[in-house]
Amino acid sequence: MSQDILFITGVNILMAWSVYIILLSGSLSFANGGFMALGAYAAGVFTMKWGMDFYAALALAGVGTGLVGALVAYPALRTRGVYLILVTVGLSFIIQTLIQNTDYVGGVRGMTGMTGTTNWHVWGLIAIVGAGLFWLSRSHLQRQLDAVREDERVAASLGIDVVYLKVVCFAVGAGLAAIAGGLYSHYMVFINPDHFNIFVSIYVVLYVVLGGVNNVFGPVIGASVMTLLPELVRGLQSYRPLIFGAVIIVLLLVRPNGLLSFRLRTLGASKGGGA
Amino acid sequence: MSQTPLLDVRAVTKRFGGITAIDDLSISLFNGDILGLVGPNGAGKTAFVNCVTGFYTLSGGAIHFDGRDISTLPLHQRGRLGLARTFQNIRLFRRMTVAENVACALRDQADRPLRSLFRFGGDAGFVKAARDLLERVRLADKADQLAGSLPYGEARRLEIARALATAPKLLLLDEPTAGMNEEETQELLADLRGNRDLIPSMIVIEHDIKFIRDVSTRVVAMDYGRKIAEGSAAEVFAHPQVVEAYLGAGDADV
Amino acid sequence: MIAEQIVNGIVLGSMYALVALGYTLVFGVLDKLNFALSELFMLGGFVVIGSVGLGAPIWLAGVLVLVVCGLLGLVVEFVSFRKFTSPDAQVTAALSSLAVGLIMIDLVQKTWGGEPVSVPVPIEWRRANVAFFGMQIQVMKLVILAVTLVLMAVLHWLISRTAMGRNIRAVAESPAFATLLGIDVKRVNQQTFFIASALAGAGGLMFSLRNGIASSDIGFTFGLKALAIMAIGGMGDLRGAVLGGVLVGVIESLAIQFGFGKLGEVIVWALMILVLLARPGGLFGGAHTTEQRA
Numbered sequence: 005m006s007q008d009i010l011f012i013t014g015v016n017i018l019m020a021w022s023v024y025i026i027l028l029s030g031s032l033s034f035a036n037g038g039f040m041a042l043g044a045y046a047a048g049v050f051t052m053k054w055g056m057d058f059y060a061a062l063a064l065a066g067v068g069t070g071l072v073g074a075l076v077a078y079p080a081l082r083t084r085g086v087y088l089i090l091v092t093v094g095l096s097f098i099i100q101t102l103i104q105n106t107d108y109v110g111g112v113r114g115m116t117g118m119t120g121t122t123n124w125h126v127w128g129l130i131a132i133v134g135a136g137l138f139w140l141s142r143s144h145l146q147r148q149l150d151a152v153r154e155d156e157r158v159a160a161s162l163g164i165d166v167v168y169l170k171v172v173c174f175a176v177g178a179g180l181a182a183i184a185g186g187l188y189s190h191y192m193v194f195i196n197p198d199h200f201n202i203f204v205s206i207y208v209v210l211y212v213v214l215g216g217v218n219n220v221f222g223p224v225i226g227a228s229v230m231t232l233l234p235e236l237v238r239g240l241q242s243y244r245p246l247i248f249g250a251v252i253i254v255l256l257l258v259r260p261n262g263l264l265s266f267r268l269r270t271l272g273a274s275k276g277g278g279a
Numbered sequence: 280m281s282q283t284p285l286l287d288v289r290a291v292t293k294r295f296g297g298i299t300a301i302d303d304l305s306i307s308l309f310n311g312d313i314l315g316l317v318g319p320n321g322a323g324k325t326a327f328v329n330c331v332t333g334f335y336t337l338s339g340g341a342i343h344f345d346g347r348d349i350s351t352l353p354l355h356q357r358g359r360l361g362l363a364r365t366f367q368n369i370r371l372f373r374r375m376t377v378a379e380n381v382a383c384a385l386r387d388q389a390d391r392p393l394r395s396l397f398r399f400g401g402d403a404g405f406v407k408a409a410r411d412l413l414e415r416v417r418l419a420d421k422a423d424q425l426a427g428s429l430p431y432g433e434a435r436r437l438e439i440a441r442a443l444a445t446a447p448k449l450l451l452l453d454e455p456t457a458g459m460n461e462e463e464t465q466e467l468l469a470d471l472r473g474n475r476d477l478i479p480s481m482i483v484i485e486h487d488i489k490f491i492r493d494v495s496t497r498v499v500a501m502d503y504g505r506k507i508a509e510g511s512a513a514e515v516f517a518h519p520q521v522v523e524a525y526l527g528a529g530d531a532d533v
Numbered sequence: 534m535i536a537e538q539i540v541n542g543i544v545l546g547s548m549y550a551l552v553a554l555g556y557t558l559v560f561g562v563l564d565k566l567n568f569a570l571s572e573l574f575m576l577g578g579f580v581v582i583g584s585v586g587l588g589a590p591i592w593l594a595g596v597l598v599l600v601v602c603g604l605l606g607l608v609v610e611f612v613s614f615r616k617f618t619s620p621d622a623q624v625t626a627a628l629s630s631l632a633v634g635l636i637m638i639d640l641v642q643k644t645w646g647g648e649p650v651s652v653p654v655p656i657e658w659r660r661a662n663v664a665f666f667g668m669q670i671q672v673m674k675l676v677i678l679a680v681t682l683v684l685m686a687v688l689h690w691l692i693s694r695t696a697m698g699r700n701i702r703a704v705a706e707s708p709a710f711a712t713l714l715g716i717d718v719k720r721v722n723q724q725t726f727f728i729a730s731a732l733a734g735a736g737g738l739m740f741s742l743r744n745g746i747a748s749s750d751i752g753f754t755f756g757l758k759a760l761a762i763m764a765i766g767g768m769g770d771l772r773g774a775v776l777g778g779v780l781v782g783v784i785e786s787l788a789i790q791f792g793f794g795k796l797g798e799v800i801v802w803a804l805m806i807l808v809l810l811a812r813p814g815g816l817f818g819g820a821h822t823t824e825q826r827a
């Protein structure tokens with residue numbers, strides 16, 4: 005497998021997880037392509053124009069975008085379901101348009117010159133985030149998040165601070181997307197706003213929907229399958245959106261929670277009962 | 280017995296557009312009370328619970344709990360102060376297991392939301408505490424079943440166990456015996472009595488008059504959003520306005 | 534000239550409004566978002582290209598747009614919405630329709646390639662200008678405006694004066710109640726989808742006529758804006774969709790006039806977010822009572 009494909013698969017996994025993390029608190033975000041863009045451009049500015057160190061730039065881009073994500077959480081508190089989808093879609097467009105109109109980062113022409121990412125960075129981060137998410141799945145916090153997803157008001161009445169959890173999940177998800185973006189821009193060397201259009205946000209959501217929304221492995225499967233399958237089966241490459249779309253449609257009819265729909269439950273022996 | 284009421288509902292009003300669900304209602308409850316709340320359908324009993332627990336915002340008046348004005352406090356803070364409730368139509372977390380329903384409501388000492396991430400051993404401590412609570416309502420053997428698969432009576436008990444997990448000072452139960460037969464009702468009564476150590480005070484909304492008599496220390500009757508009678512069960516159910524509200528103009532055994 | 538741009542904005546807005554009406558119809562009746570409508574907007578231009586390519590005269594091509602897009606709408610209803618009737622399935626249905634949209638884009642790109650394709654518009658149509666209150670306006674723009682007004686009038690007539698419209702309004706009010714009245718909700722859903730999709734296709738047809746080209750990516754770039762319009766006008770409020778469309782069209786045109794270019798888009802989406810947060814009933818005081826708050 006070529007370095008490029010390995011890299012793109014890794015980035016897609018990180019992006020899928022960024023959606024998953026926000027989904028943990030019950031919000032479906034179509035803004036993660038926008039968060040990725042913020043991270044990609046911010047990290048680029050930090051290394052290219054401010055002369056920062058690669059890791060520091062990534063960290064700062066992640067934290068900064070995380071703060072943006074925390075802000076986005078507030079509208080998320082007051083909107084649900086499809087309304088939240090609209091808000092996050094709007095956010096994606098706003099971010100993309102703002103970048104297109106900012107000459108400091110090259111506007112429509114884009115920015116170039118960023119280097120420094122290797123596959124070790126990406127997959128190392130995957131290992132860290134994966135371990136963290138797995139650890140989370142065995143913790144008390146995961147139960148509380150599950151309760152929030154089941155019934156927010158009841159969860160709150162039990163004393164669970166739903167507002168706080170949503171803000172944290174948005175912040176962490178946005179931050180992860182941003183770091184993925186930073187790694188992306190420093191591998192691709194050249195980026196422009198078209199690389200972060202609404203399709204990016206849509207596709208990463210669909211990776212999670214495809215692979216499974218209820219556990220940490222689902223997004224990995226979804227991202228990997230949709231990235232690698234067209235590569236491995238050469239003839240399929242040009243049919244990627246078609247197959248992807250058809251699979252999603254069928255899946256939503258048959259297994260709405262994705263291929264790996266079980267929840268990682270630590271309390272009991274019975275696995276696979278939850279769909 | 281303390282002088283200050285644990286729950287002090289002062290002249291509370293709740294309006295929805297043109298409808299007044301609760302009208303200038305004042306109720307006090309002292310620590311240790313089991314208050315029965317009765318009244319015909321639509322009297323405002325569930326609205327009352329919603330106002331106390333924070334599911335509704337107040338249109339007027341104030342609510343004090345444990346010495347604090349909680350009138351504008353959000354849901355989760357009221358939960359943390361010791362208010363717990365069950366729901367008329369049972370709102371369990373159906374896709375989680377029985378044990379998880381209870382465990383998620385447990386809080387540890389330090390109780391900051393992200394703290395549990397830094398705890399080694401996952402949520403083992405919480406699991407044990409959850410099973411202990413399930414023992415108390417005789418559901419321990421179903422700990423790993425999905426909550427959505429429970430029959431009605433057991434689902435009720437699970438809801439109560441979940442409420443117990445929050446270590447409440449006051450538990451509000453909304454028609455807990457609805458749809459239960461005599462035997463199940465007696466079991467529920469036994470469960471509530473048997474767990475008094477975990478529930479210092481209660482408010483119970485019920486239509487089952489016998490149940491109210493058995494369980495309450497005091498009774499309040501409501502109709503059209505207002506309090507129409509207050510006192511012991513015997514007093515309230517003999518009150519002419521209550522009789523009429525419940526039973527219409529005709530005679531019946533109360 | 535500002536006045537000219539306002540007229541441009543109204544013309545643009547009326548095309549957006551057609552798609553927004555489509556979204557509003559589906560949302561009003563089924564309480565769900567149909568993302569495939571953006572792609573039916575995109576298809577409008579391509580159906581014309583296809584039918585003219587097969588030898589049809591342009592007026593027939595226009596009718597074909599309505600029919601073909603309407604029929605595709607029925608397919609979308611069957612695939613993405615038939616099974617998902619509960620309110621919880623809002624997101625699932627939306628995602629499914631999104632996937633259908635992706636498939637449509639891909640099919641178009643397979644047939645006509647990824648580059649924009651020119652629409653066979655008679656050259657006189659584009660050249661002819663008319664003097665109107667001191668401005669020079671392309672006749673075609675006035676025709677577009679006229680056609681969209683006619684379509685909206687037809688829609689209004691359908692909704693308020695026909696039995697079908699009465700049924701649609703009943704289901705929009707409450708599907709459960711409508712069933713009690715003996716209304717076939719499934720049929721009403723199908724009718725709604727047909728009308729909504731035909732409108733979206735018509736909007737796209739106008740759009741590609743005005744620009745002279747049909748492009749496979751306008752669904753997600755322009756068509757999605759109809760969502761913003763629907764939210765601004767009040768979700769489920771037909772009149773609001775029209776007013777919102779005009780407002781957005783004017784905002785975008787004026788933004789270009791004053792040199793803000795694409796920032797007009799930012800304003801539109803930001804406005805949508807503000808409305809969703811602060812005035813969920815829409816700017817124009819919509820009537821749809823939906824539980825959107827926590």
